[in-house]
Amino acid sequence: MATDLTGPDTPIGILDAPFDSALSERYLVYALSTITARSLPDVRDGLKPVHRRLLWAMRLLRLDPNAGYKKCARVVGDVIGKYHPHGDQSVYDAMVRLAQDFALRYPLVDGQGNFGNIDGDNAAAYRYTEARLTQVAIDLMDGLDEQAVDYRPTYNGEEQEPELFPGLFPNLLANGASGIAVGMATSIPPHNAAELLDAAIALVDDAEADVLSHVKGPDFPTGGLVVDPAAVIAESYRTGRGSFRVRARWTVEKEKGGGWQAVISEVPYGVQKGKLIEQIAALINDRKLPILADVRDESDEAVRIVLEPRSRTVDVSVMMDGLFRLTELETRFSLNLNVLDKDRTPRVMSLKEALAAWIEHQFVVLERRTRHRLDRIADRVELLDGYLIAYLNLDRVIEIIRTEDEPKAVMIAEFGLTDRQAEAILNMRLRSLRKLEEFEIRKERDTLDKERAELSALLDSPARQKTRMKRDLKRIRDRYGLDTALGARRTTIEEAAPTRDLPLEAMIEREPITVILSQRGWIRAMKGHGDLASADTLKFKEGDGPAFAFHAQTTDKLLLAAENGRFYTLAADKLPGGRGFGEPVRAMIDLDGATGVVSLLPAARSAKLLLVASDGRGFVVPAAETLAETRKGKTVMTPRPGAKLKIVRPIDPAHDYVAAIGDNRKMLVFPLNELVEMTRGQGLQLQRYHDGGLSDAMTFVFSEGISWAMGGETGRTRTEADLSPWRAARGAAGRMPPTGFPRDNRFA
Template identity: 85%
Template sequence: MATDLTGPDTPIGIFDAPFDTALSERYLVYALSTITARSLPDVRDGLKPVHRRLLWAMRLLKLDPASGYKKCARVVGDVIGKYHPHGDQSVYDAMVRLAQDFALRYPLVDGQGNFGNIDGDNAAAYRYTEARLTQVAVDLMDGLDENAVNLRPTYNGEEEEPELFPGMFPNLLANGAAGIAVGMATSIPPHNAAELLDAAMALVDDPMANVLDHVTGPDFPTGGLVVDPAAVIAESYATGRGSFRVRARWSLEKEKGGGWQAVISEIPYGVQKGKLIEQIAALINDRKLPILADVRDESDAEVRIVLEPRARTVDVQVMMDGLFRLTDLETRVPLNLNVLDKERTPRVMSLRDALYAWIDHQFVVLERRTTHRLTKIADRIELLDGYLVAYLNLDRVIEIIRTEDEPKRVMIAEFSLTDRQAEAILNMRLRSLRKLEEFEIRKERDGLDKERVDLEALLADPAKRKRRMKRDLKRIRERYGPETPLGKRRTTIEEAAPTRDIPLEAMIEREPITVILSQRGWIRAMRGHVDLTASDTLKFKEGDGPAFAFHAQTTDKLLLAAEHGRFFTLAADKLPGGRGFGEPVRAMIDLDGNIRVVGFLPASRQTRLLLVASDGRGFIVPVADTIAETRKGKAVMTPRTGATLKVMRAVLPTDDYVAAIGDNRKMLVFPIAELVEMTRGQGLQLQRFRDGGLSDAVTFRFADGLSWAMGGETGRTRTETDLSAWRAARGAAGRMPPTGFPRDNRFG
């Protein structure tokens, strides 16, 4: 039987195994591979394997900042051929992101050609673009030639690649990272390198130092403002999880004549400018923000988006709050500091823990580089000692070389040289035998001796290592300090209140309309405030007629009350137009056709409503408690069995009395204070009836008297000022109404 290469006694073939066990084992292997070798960055250098391999390949191609550019196709070919056996497009996409100054706070690749733009356009194909390393990448890889990190074989064993980079640039937090693995993800926003290095120097002195004394918040390559409170930012950094509310930077530009326009100069991180402008244009076309008239993209190398208001009287803050709420001018950038620690174990770290892990790695690098340098010094001193022996015994060395068949063996025996020393002497050039060269060798040896003593003291004394670390960090900080163009902070940390609720008037263009609801339930809204008394103004289908008609604005909410006690809310701007006869109102709300509409009025103009059922029970309800959010409406009055909601009338602030009249034509007047105010229920008995029920009820100001229409086309009204005969306590039976009161027993 054939045997497995990994174990000579392990048979291979087909085996029976539970499917769930086999699947879980294989999926676990895939999941771990995705987590550790693809999606999560290492806390020590902040890179994923594909980025590390890209920079390593470019370094081997000698694409340093001082050299010329090479085609990206050459780099991608080396990467997928030697180190990263994945698709060329995925590798090139990773390389493109390393070169985009709007995606990376400190780009690691210096690209030449079309590498995409902030509008969202893609980069050109890799056969057209060229690249080389930036100084940041060089700093990140500093120490690779000094045994600072381990090298491992590549996937095919033909090459070597570093396990991570040793450089003293805090890449993880400075450039951030994003990735989705199996069952976990990471999202780290970019930060300011100078602030990170200041915090790192504080951690060198005190591992429990407060890093937030130095790191104020994210620093995005596209600028903008982080508007979260300091406490929220601190909580996110302490747990390693949270998010940052990022807004665009804008300014107000005034024009001659009192006009103005708002100009966006920086947009939130990760937002494509082209799609952002499409969002704003869609708001204008759909009239979702009518106070905004136009948007123009006047960007060149710098972002410049111009927003024009509908009128100069528009409140600019209201307009911007609306845009922040409705577009990506304000976004949330997540923080999930999930990284691989030095044991290659994924875990969520706090900001301090991540920085301290990086500092700890830098101490390891410092020790390895120091040890490597000591080895090099020892090797060099060994050779220099051999050269000095040769100079002191130059004539004898020459004689041995000229006369002996095996001069190396003779020199080793006679002068107690090592093999390396003897080989170096034999390889010396004749021009090196000058007397001056002897002094140079002695000078070099003395310098190496001094350096060796210093390095050995450095390894032996932790305090010296700390001082050396702070000195090196300070040197790097000078390169990326806030006074440099690259190091200057771009994002402002500026607490701001959450965006205000946009007034309805800002969302909907305010226009006068006339709302008409017919007896059969057909509703429409005519433009303007038409004359409701003109006989030829309102037209209806044959057999139909007016039920409710009133003037309103498109910004109003309309309340419709049905006889079963449910209230429905309609948006005035959503009503069908005035051409034709309208549409059935029951198509807009869940109202059965056999249920009668009792009342219909604008909600915004009222504060309280009088509700009375047919059995004479009622109460006063605040209008705010009758607004329904869904098509199903809201139950406000719950009439008793056999009764229905009969009256819904607005209560004016000055009304102090209630008048009620029954089917038996008896009227009662009582103080409104005797009526209860509630949000839902049956209410109290307004009037007692021996037979029949309630016909109508109304609230009024007692000092003004009670008025009613006299009927006919004259439009005249009659007012009864002396109501003392009908004034009684709530729940009384009442008496016959004044002479001339309408025969339909309604107050009009």
């Protein structure tokens, strides 16, 4: 409990309180103020206080759609001077947003001058711009003169301001809202007003109606496409939380000669076109999307961004998927339907709950406007009754006025008038006497009586109120119908698959290269597909020579197999150029200098590989399982002590047999399906040896036999078609190879 320290040496009014409790109490007050009076919109009119005060000030300035414009400085001055004691720039920024047709689906302010653009440029200063209200704002404020809502004193108590707006326009969901408070936030996308009003009419008839049969999804002012499945959209609306995947709208324009270009006509909501083009240009400059050659901004009032591919053979869907993944041509707009309810309590509502709360407010407004009209009718009827008495006794009334010192009291006593009736008669001008006719008075009285009876019946009948509400909603719906310029849907709801992982060809410019690895481990890549036979004529360091040479593409991943059974992955586009001797491959990977290289080949050359160790044990491995993610490589084969990986050969899908030959010059042929397929290990014994080990192994088509070079300069080959004598079960010893088989015991 706080203690009042009022000793002789203590200033009066200082309270002794724990710092943490004092701080928490004050921070709580600040947090509540931020939530209820700044950041979260009211579910009934969809406005925050600053927006409501802006529109109210403009209404008092009579800035109707048919009136002239006034300087924004005048509006901002009135707002901060009378209603909103905050910074002028923050108030002007809020006003600018209300006027931007790319920010608000249904602008509430009609701006004249520079109010910014979709490129991200700021608006001009408020001394240069002018504004007035739009018809949407008028519809939103309709009923303020009929006591439809409560008023409260302004911050200084000098004037009054409405607590909220009563109009029939569904502003919260039609224009959306965003804001960050203390410990909570809100994010509501814009929707189509006609669809919202159709859903509202359905809810008036049936509180359990399916609103999603009318509201298909968000309708952003900048158009675009919402590509989420209907089930995902429905779940987001059911919970009030979720997100929508929004893509730019694009088309392909054909050119003469078979070329084409992609044209962006609508960008996702909230994306600045200028920054978007900078993103795409950065991709081109950094060569992160080489299949894209150029981007041009040909926009005027309409958005037109032209994308040129590197060549006409580029797959447009691959290019656009790359742009969707790497730029803001695809974004996610979050849904967090966090609003203040009628009790000013923040909570997350579903779409249906938000619409129902707005409809409930409209029924309250209808009742208040009806009662206000009944009060006005009662006041008018009271005056008409007094006028009728005056008309029937006109001469006597005139005489009393002329002769009596206190004519009001005399008339009240003589004719039974009320004070208000007598005052009205005394305040009549002489020229009004010619209009005072019994017939006109009784006609107006009958009309008012009939209207009063209808309004009383309306208040007493919920069914009549529903009928009246539906009629009023349909009237507003016709004004913002889907067939009108303002009401036509701009965003397409169109399910699309998620963006695919970009193929390597999209990230790297595909070019032919010739890869050469020397015996001492120096690697280089020469442009083009050169003659592999000429690799021996290339320059090498003294005592060095070619070990592996093959054709590849810059988009390839290369597999390097080491004697210890580890596989390393090299990116072909990262290899050093063909000038000089290249670079040591061991500088690119963590490979011990004492460990030899068994093979180097493109990973995409074959789906499966044959791995065999020097002791004759081996297995089949999918090539994809040998790819390594780091410099350290990946262990695929684990040779037994004393053995090492010796053979790495691609397996053609047509191959059905394995041939193995040992150092003892014995050859064995057995079916490929007898060999196990695995991703890591030692494998099975291909061939049995009494001494020595494996010399070579390969896969082939049994019906085609095995061919080998004859040697010499003739270039002739010899084929052994009938391999039946060497065919046996896996693990057998084998027999001597065919006559003429190479003395080095190598198949190729």
